[in-house]
Amino acid sequence: MSDERPDDLEGLIQQGLEQCDRDARLSAERDLDETTRQLVEANRELERMKAKLQNQIETLERERDRVLTISRLDQLTRLVNRSTLLGHLNEALICPLPDGQHHWLFLIDIRRFKHLNNALGQTGGDLVLKSVAQRLMDVALSNNGIAARTGGNEFAVSLALSARDAANFGDFLRSTLEAPMVIQARQVRIEVNIGGAGTNVSAPDVETIRGAADQALLECRKHKSGSHVCMFDSRLRDEIVEKADLEIRLNQAVNTNQIEPWFQPIINPNDTKRVSFEVLARWSRPTGMVPPDYFIPLATQMGIRRRLDGDLFLRATEHAVPWAKQGWLKDISFNVPPSDLILPTFMDDLDRLLAKTQLPREHIVMEITESVFIDDMDVARERLEQIGDRGIRVALDDFGTGYSNLRSMVGLPLSKIKLDRSLIADLGSQDRMATLVSTITQWARSVGIEVVAEGVETEAQMMVLKALGCTGLQGFYFGEALTAADVEKRFGQGENVVLMSPRKRA
C-alpha cells in the first residue's frame, strides 16, 4: 500500500499536471482564438476603411478631372481655351514636320459683335458664338488642327500646313464663317477678321508666332467693314521693325516736348470779336509731319498718350492765358479719348491739371466722341456731370459717325455738338443732309447747345451752315491748325480779330 501511494500520488500529480497542461492549452487556444478573432475583425475594418478611402480617392480624382476640363475648356462653346491652345502649340512647335510644312496660328474675331449682341440679345449672341465654334471645330478636325475660343468674340485655329495651303486655308475659313447661320429663326451673317502667321516667316516660338498673328489681325482691322484675311509676311515684319524704331523716337519726342499743341480756329459767324480753337497735337520730324491719327494710337499702345495729353493741356493753356486776358479767346478744346473718360482716376488727373493751369475754366472745353455713350453710358454721364461741376464745358465730337441718336443725347450735360466732317462733305450733294443738319441745329438751339460744323472747306458750305444756324465753323476754309506764334500773329491784333475771310490751305 505504501508502495502504491506514491504511485497514486505520482499518478495524481501526473494527472494534475496533465490537467494543468490541458487547461493551459485550452486557455492558450481560447486566447489564440480571441486574438485571431480580433485580428480578423481588425483586418475586416481595415478593408472597409481601404474601400472607403479608395472611394474618396476616386471622387477626388473625378472632381480634379472635372476642374481640369473646366479650366481647359470654354464653357459656352466647349472649345479649348487660350492657354490650352497655346500649350498645345508650344508642344507642337518642337515636333519636326515634313518638308515644306509649317506650324500656323490663325486668330479670328467677329466684327461688331457688340452690336450683334445688342440686336440679337445675349441668348442670340451666345448662339452665334456656338455656331462659329462648331464651324471652326469641324474645319480644324478635318485638318488635324485645334480650334479654341480665346476671348469674348475671339477664336483661334492652330494646325500644320504648307505656305501655299495656308493662304487658301485662311480664305476657306472666311467663307465658312461668313455663310449665313439661322439664329432664333432669323438668318444672320457675320463678318470676320482672320490674321494668320506661320513658322515660314515667324520664329518658331509661341510668343513670336502669336505676336505675328496679332499683327496680321490688326491689318484686317484697318478695314472698316467686310470680312478680311491677312497673312503675316515679310512686308509686315519690316513694318514692325519700323514701328519699333518709331516707338523709340516717339518716346523721345514725348520726353523732350517735341510734340506741340497747335490750334485750329473755330469761327462763330455771329461773333467776330472772339474765337475758339481746337488743340491738335503736331509732331514734326525731319522727314515731315507725322499725322496724329498715327502717333496718337501708337502713344496709346505704348502707355504714354495720357502723359502726352496732360503735357499738351498744360502747354496749350499756358499759351492761351494772355489770349483770354486780351479778350479775344472764347475757348480752347481738348480731345479726350473715351477710354480715358471712363477711367476711375480720370477726375483726379483732371483736377491735378486744373490746379496747375492759370487759364480760367470757362475757357476750357473737353471734346469726347459719342462712342463713349454706347460703351458705358452711366459712367460717361457721371463724368460729364463731374466735369460740368468744375465749370468746364463738354463738346460731343464727331457727331453723326456713331450710332447714337438725338433722343439719347437729350438730358446729357453737353455744351456743344460737333458735326462730323462727313456730314458736312455731303451737304451740297444731299438734301437729306441739309435737313438733318437743320434738325440738329434747331433742336440744339432749343436746349441751349452750340453746334459746331467740322471740315468746312468751301465758301458754299460755310454759307449753308451759317444759314442753318451753326454757331461754330471749323475747317480748312478758315485755316488749318496753327502754332501758338501764328495764332498770335493772326488773331492777336486787337479789334475785329475774327474775319470771315478764308485762310486757304498753304
Ligand code: C2E
Ligand atoms: P478730330 O478730333 O476729329 O480733329 C479734327 C481733325 O480734322 C484734325 O485732324 C483736323 O486737322 C482735321 N480737319 C480740320 N478741318 C478739316 C477740313 O476742313 N478738312 C479735312 N479733311 N480735315 C479737317 P488731325 O489733326 O489729323 O487729328 C486727327 C485726330 O487725332 C483728331 O480728330 C483727334 O481725334 C486726334 N487728336 C489730335 N490731336 C490730339 C491730341 O492732342 N490728343 C488726342 N488724344 N487726340 C488728338
Ligand code: CA
Ligand atoms: Ca476733336
Ligand code: CA
Ligand atoms: Ca472731330
